Amino acid sequence: MTVRDKAPVTTRTGPLLFKIVMLALVDAGALFAMSILVTKGSYVAFTIMLLATVGINAIYLSKRALPAKYITPGVIFLAVFQVFVIGYTVYIAFTNYSTGHIISKGQAIEALLSQSQSRLPDSAQYPVTVVRDGSDLGFLVTSADGTALVGFADEPLHKVEASYDGAGKAVATSGTTTLSFGDILAVQQDVFDLAIPVSDSAADGTLRTQDGRSAFIYVSDLHYDAATDTLTNTATGVVYTDGGRGSFVDSDGNEILPGWQVAVGWHNFTSALSETSILGPLLRVIVWTLVFATLSVVLTFGLGLGISLLFDQRGMRGRTLYRIIMVLPYAFPAFLGALIWAGMLSKSFGFINQVLLGGAAVPWLTDPTMAKVAVLLVNLWLGFPYMFLVTTGALQAVPEEAVEAARMDGARPWQVMRYVKMPLVLVSTAPILISSFAFNFNNFNIIYLVTGGGPRDVSASIPVGHTDILISLVYKVAFTGQQRDYGLASAFSILIFILVATISIISFRKTKTLEEID
């Protein structure tokens, strides 16, 4: 049994001072941030910050909680950036965040009304001067024959006497002050929203300006009634009500877009699981994803380990140079490497076919099977240096005396390998392998860059390809054409995560037997 960690009896002043200073800085920063959060009214964030700060102080000021003192700094970053992303994905999965449902309800109404404004075809372009009477804004316009008209929000257009500038535009009239362009900008939202009735009859439309210099007559065919929360199309008489699914619908259920973002409960999950168009290729894609992830790990680990062992020989010269060359594929930016490979594997013009294979026409990227081979090949090239580094590190950790002892007992090199080195290496790299499996399970980038998921599976009714893995399939289903269904994609992501996590946990359990009992 190890001695339970107890705090040392004496606290030296140096470390104590350092701790106080660091905590003080953290607390000062937190207090500053919290004060801003309060002024913004973000009470949730404020509470979280408060709890976190109190927690941090408790951890570092208490005599116990030693492990927490070491783990907390990393966990803070983890919580803020990784856990938040997961939390956000979960949140989105329960909403209808997608094309047509991106904005809030108020914004949607604003957009609908704005889009429904149509300029009267025969409306002239009126040079306009913005004027102010007391606190009301109004328009002073010059009609084509030179007469000046003025109107306010509650006062339809009527003729007035005005003074004109050199170009014949009315610029001032009595009882009002004229706004300069700079003045207009200061209140531009109000100027933009201002709608002056042309006459007492609403059907004649309203006068509006968009740039503060010219005004036109508009009619709108949509009218929003805040009391009943309905939109009415004044031209057709159709009334739209809030359909509860984030859009206005008419009595037949036809919705008008834009709509808004709203929570939809489990809807995304049920449609993810019952989406018939993907059920067809789904099984094939799942199998390929598992194969791809597993083979990627096996191949990269095998090659990486093989190279480590190759160089694990004292007296071999030039190891440094070899090691550098082996790490180069990893040093080169991965996405560029993938792109270069894609170019080299081109059937008619690629380097591999033209030069290395002497003019062969191997369809690396266009044949379903060869494309899979190609993707695995590129992934091998991209990944083996990482495994090489990791296994080199792991081999270094194999205690010399264990190897010596085995040799003393008469073990041959390959027996030393099998019974001494390999188990120790596998123990320390097992989590790496599992996590590499999970990484490749979701390795969207490489599939996308090398083959784009292709070649296309033309028998399916969705644009899925033969090298598509689960995550890229999800991407194509959720983001087809101009439709972007973030809610659906999030639901799928969560389902994929559950799948991968389950496999990983099971693998961890299995490899636990290899671990030394602590």
Next chain:
Amino acid sequence: MSTHDRRPQYQSTALERASRAFRRTGWRHLVAWVLCAFALLPLVYVLSAALNPHGTLTGSNRLFREVGLDSFHRLLNSDQYPFLTWFKNSLIIGLTTAVLSVFLGALAAYAFSRMRFVGRRPGLLSLVLVQMFPQLLAVVAIFILLTKIGEVIPAIGLNTQAGLIAVYLGAALGVNTYLMYGFFNTVPKDIDEAAKIDGAGHVRIFFTIILRLAAPILAVVSLLSFIASFNDFVIASVVLIDTDKQTLAVGLYRMVSNANYGDWSAFAAGAVVASLPVLVLFLFLQRYIVSGLTSGAVK
């Protein structure tokens, strides 16, 4: 009964020496050359394209048809693509991330390795599991998060390098921590005990003993962390908006994704230059990576 080095001494012929040498290390060299060819193939291709003053990337199957440094000139002097600024940004961000990431991870790995507490095993497991979550919506989430943070503390908000580093540090506790944990476990606890008896506190043990002995794995992890942040373009393109704040990876990706971009040899030159820092770092770290300090400490 030992077998090695007990053979009777006699003069071996050159052929016998050579064949022994071949059996011991020669074949290794042969295999190594084949592997080097595999590793270098695309890179040589890129290098040839970079040195080709005016070629297209896929049209240059004849390697090293022409050689010249014009592409590098064009790259470095381009006013549309501030290559050197990007390079500087990437270096700063990469190095800072690597150092801090290793430090945070080592702290946590030390706790997991040397201390016993409730939730230790599940904690380790969950660190690895968290990284498995599909990052399909990470881009949107990070954007929203940094915007909100930027409203409170502009210095680490959107469009700041500090913000980007903070995002990268979110991944500091993950598989790399597990790597370090595994390595720390191989450092015998007797050393800790001996130091404690001498009156050293846990902080002292961490800094002076563990970190020193774990140099190989720290070197590996810092290299991995540097590569990850240096070559990342997905997150960086979300966080950094101003062109002169962007990193090399983002810049290169922009050059590639611009369908109208024609200067492939300059782009290849950029790719070559982009690999240099990692190479240099590896050269610098590699004596730590392959040192056998641990075995020395025990004896």
Next chain:
Amino acid sequence: MLMTKKSLVATVAVAASAMLLSACSSSDDSPTTTSAAPTTDTPAATTTLTVWVDAERADALAAVASDYEAATGIKVDIVSRDNATMKDDFMQQAGTGSGPDVVMGAHDWLGELTTNGVVAPVELGDSAANYLQVAVDAANYEGTVYMLPYGVENLAVLRNADLVAEPATSFDDMIAKGNAAGVEYPFIVQQGADGDPYHLYPFQTAFGAPVFGRDESGAYDPSQLELGNGAQFATWLASQGVNGTNIISTEITGDIATDKFLTGQAAFWLTGPWNVKAAVDAGINVVVDRIPSPTGDPAQPFAGVKGFFVNQYSQNKVAANDFLVNYLGTADVQKALYASGGVLPALKAAADEIASDPLVKGFKDAGEDAVPMPAIPEMGQVWQFWGVAEAQILNGADPVATWEKLTQDVQTAISGS
């Protein structure tokens, strides 16, 4: 208690220093307001317009922006964005309050942009008559104008005049002339593994099979999928593929096509204005011709109109509209934008001036028959399947059957969406 006396002292010390530090820091930092959104309660504050542009045109627009600021006092902040993500980023950020006031883009974004409610109508007023007709048509969506056009882009055929002295009169004539010149590629057009229907569209329309029909107002009607009339086109396409002349091949990517033309191995190249500069720089004697038709009917390429949109949720819509309509819509600015991107200006006056350059005139002439790309959301469903089907036909699949399946798939996708 967990805390010993020593820890208590430490706690107090920490708390005290924290208070001190935060008091110091908050007295330095007065509540800051960022400059993106101007405050309306201080009339002296300058209005700042945030404009997103793609990286290529950022410099040209920066010069334009400073002139505008000198004239009106409105500051214009040009933000250079990545073209590939600009549309998505804009849609996500428009409503959040930190989005731009103005964004640069293409007219076929309008379906998505209006569906998501993120763009505001732009009133061109009387100045609408100053623009090329195709530009105004493209800027219009469901009866409302949402875009200030600045450039019209369409495909044309680049001819290497040193190899072939005369323009081609028809597609077959073009191949004949190209072969007579003795080069490996009489005609080259980029495709790629998944096809490139954008580039082949002029031939498709020549066979009478546009994607969608139009209704009375001239807008594309998603209920009239006329893709189905393409059986003849499909058959012709098959004859140009691997089972025929192999003139059109999925092996040819944009990169390869560029390389072949620039090195003089191709006589005719179907491409857009973005490649002209490279060809000229490579020393090719370039002439721009209309697209020769494989039938008696004209080959109508797609026209892509580029312009500026106003964010529906911008706080500076008056300034934005003024910037767009009254400033970006002037000849000098349109010419400046042309200078940086090479795209024909949308303003007639500027276009006529620029068209004194024979290369630009060639594109302008080729664009006379151009039709705007459909901006309706249903177009997205078409792109899913279109290119792949054409690639299949080129690689030997039965043309008529494949085209029928394409039409069916698209129809199902449209009805199901």
